[in-house]
Amino acid sequence: MKHKYPRFFLLSFFCLSFFVANAQEDEEDYSMYDNFELEDDAPIKRYAKPTISGMSPQKFIGISFDAQMPYRYEFSNVTFPESSGNGFDVDEENPTINETGTAKFTGGFRFNTNIPIISKSSFVWQSGINFMDTRYTISEAPNNPKDQPVILPDGTEARTLGRILNEDGLRNLNWTNTLFFPMNETEFIVFQGQMDLSGNYGFEDFQPLNTIRYSAAAVYGRRVNDYYRWGVGVARTYRVGNLNYVPVIMFDWTSENRKWGTEILFPARAYLRYNFSKNALLLAGFDLEGQSYHIDEYSVNGNSYEIRRGEVRPKLEFQAKITGYIWASVQAGYRWDWSYDADELDSSRDFFRGFFGNQEFGMINTLENPLFFNVGLNFVSP
Template identity: 40%
Template sequence: MRQINRIAIATFFITGFSFAQVFAQEEGQEEEIDWDAYGEVEYAGGESKTFANAKIVGLSPARFVTIGYEQQMPYTVQYSTIQKDGYSFDQDRQDAIDNNLGEEGEVTYTGGLRINANIPVISTNSFIWQMGFNYMQTAYRFSEGGAVEGGLKEQLDGRSLHTTGLFTTLYKPLNETNFLLLQAQADMSGDYTLDNLGDQYLRYSAAVLFGKRPHDRLQWAVGLSRTYRVGAPNYIPVAMYNYTSENRKWGIEALLPARAAYRYNINQTSLILAGFALEGASYRIGELSNPTDGEISSFEIRRGEIKARVEYQRQLVGFFWWSVQAGVRIDYSYDADYLDNGDETLRVFGILGDAPFSMRNSLGPAPYFNLSISFVSP
């Protein structure tokens, strides 16, 4: 049943690319492309030459530095034993649990620190370069009770998964309306500590988009991305759509399939965003990742989750804003792969493919909240 639900979710995202009005990403995942920090981009020579501006009016404030905390409420979890060679789940997941291949429990705490920074490096008439940093901690606490040997509870209970990343974004206006966006990112994701950091935890993502800015209230772009947003590596189309209404009271901010939100500007110092985000990464579990014949083998949890959410942002003082976000976290994927010699496993949207997983897990939905404070652009 869960497999059918995930296929339906994937189909929803794929279908969404066909509808322009639906085209409307930070932590542990590719960073959001947010250019509201920059002003008009014009030729600095004698005769004025206007290029496509990197922003539109009315967008939510661009966040230079954000520090936050996120927590999920308790939820149930079903998890299986670990099979290094993988095994197929063509049958219902519950059948596998009834055959003693899994166990059900409760996660009482999931949460941790969130840090994100987006720093403009160069902003000229024909080129903008931005560098960024992100960190996400996700700690887990399980309820009392037994655990499948080598299963999910044994690996995560009382421990944390981390994502630390660096990214760069380039904005290149081509003329008055057309532009290119390029982004590259390197993330280190897993249960590492300062004592066992290594490049075996590194994963790379990238995106390239071509777009248009017809006027100062509309900006759209389409392109291609290599991403771990649903856990396993994927090559998927992406679409950006930013729009503000004529009265500047409402709009859309979206980068599909990563996120989409309806925006309502209450006034100049407060706004509401309502929508969803698709977040995730591939987390290497060090204790289960052992060298094989001199090569590094990797056991990785393919985490992907959908967050249906509402966010309220308000100016605190000066350029400091605070925000509160609340919603429901819905499991998209939390299965695991054993990568012999580090060879990746490709699946369409993380779920459609022939390669068997090495561990199957199912997380129940969970309400969550996020509190943060940001230093925003002028």
Template identity: 55%
Template sequence: MAISFKKVFCFLVLIYAIMAIPVFAQEEEEEDWSKYDDMELVDDKNVRRFAKPTIVGLSPTRFLSVSWDMQMPYQMTFSDIRLPASSGTGWRVDEEGNVAETARARFTGGIRFNSNIPVISKSNIVWQTGLNYMRVGYSIDEIQTNRITGASPSTYLSLPAVLNEKGLNNINWTNTVFLPMSEQHFLILQGAMDLSGTYDFGFQPLETIRWSLAAVYGKRVSELKRWGVGIARTYRVGNMNYVPVIMYDVTSTNRKWGTEILFPARVHGRYAFNKNSLLLFGYELEGQSYRVNEFSINDNSFEIRRGELRPRVELQKQLRGPFWAHFQAGYRIDWSFDADELPGGREFFRGFFGNQEFGMKNTLNNALYFNIGISFVTL
């Protein structure tokens, strides 16, 4: 019996979580606190000292960043739509959907904007907030339909045609609080809200807001090493899930090599050519739950559970002053593009091992991708 890549990866996640403590949090956006590396209380035995929110050698914090993401062409397959899936007529988790439509994505991608702005930066608390936007536009052709007619949107709508016209949009608001407990120990708390779907700016029911949380306990061992362990409620691979999360950041004594690990969200090795350029290599999980307005009928919310695994390398280089450029190249591996029906927009927990049925089973072939951008940073 064939073992799927997703099941193998999930098994490795659990083994890593058990064996790798010490560790950190998967955060919906990585928080790098190097702006505050110089925070230190005066040398007074009566003054309480607090852990600094970073270590030396980490890649620069991006206060503001604009980038362009693009995937190379690939094939897409879509099953018939089975609604309501909650009635027991949907696609089983272990079931392969039929091929009701096929299409070719000539282009996938779009602009991305990220912000990470300090609101409070004191020795005993640091609060950062950020508004983010991500566009996943599609140029799809060669659509071939062989749908089974029935009492569902499949009788008059084509999902690849909707994606081609509307694309997928995500607006995210993230808040992260760093709370030092002592000179070494700290807590990180993060909350995020996402509004994702085929909407045109602002035209989406607010009940489809999806929220994520993370809580982490960590230790700053030295200026060259920190670790943390926690738990997160996340949509990283499309479905809402609860996962153990790990951080392990290390910089070598010569400051050339290092790690920036936020397992399972992202794992990177780091090499610094000099103080003005560095290379990251590893992977990142990316995803969210996107409401497709055109299929959301009878008070339901039809949502694509988009999840991607992205092995990649990234070159970061200083342009001038606080402005840095980055170029990223990698391979986009389809984790999930299935769809769920949520009556009344209410979310449910499937996790890695739940057996709730899907309303639609879809597959994207894997593809090369590129991302290029410019950022306003702090070291």
């Protein structure tokens, strides 16, 4: 069956591009009033700008295709809490391996938006719908019990995780809102909230909405000058797969000749930037990607069985202007598996394990670390 959603997102891309372009054309050029003097010498309130000079252009709308090179994997038995209440029976130090094989292909289509809803000197609100479709081509080892089903707690049979990934894939749909509040000419506060629906669902067969996972971040910052700003904050995040609370550090800097710079919002991402010209640049650094993916087939008794997928992506990214506000991007890097283990969430309610919690997992899974590539087309800010 052919999927129709790529056509939908392509149509959305061009429609949103037309909308944003027209909105920008209709904006009044307030720079004409820079030298205007009020008769009564009333003070003018000035606010910190949301960017600094030389940064990579902000992506309003983007489409890309992501692909990982082949890699080996090992999946443990799918386990559920014992009826005695003693937790899972998986041995985390030496788990029983149920599936081994090769993922010949992992990747797929990505669609990202970050549209200005309100853009004033005293307040900026940006909102975006983002979609990431990850498909797998799984080749299991010859000695795998590929057709041997997983036995659920009620005695019914289910597919192995390798077959679920091969046949369904994983997808993530999220809605992100970013609010920028400048307090004066140097100080500002940024809030970001995100809702994610992640799992092996299809659009004709959505998963329960009580599996939506919520993320948020708040950062206090100072825009020191046109070339430097910093900030500190805290985030509630799923970028390492399971729920975590982490400090946030912002450090954006551009050299006075506008050739070198940094774009850092740690731990989500950190880049060193080199500007070849105003129309081409290179980023070197990493992204931290992750989310908690609901596996519908293993979610029984009102619980949610979820793959805690988290990965670090060291990479090089080249961005260049094609025409007008259309830029192309090419990425190449290394996908390092942070987590692919699984949890069962009681009544779909999540819990906090953090980096040091000792709560048991329902599966212990390992992935080898391959190279990855990503090519994209973006409609960017002026």
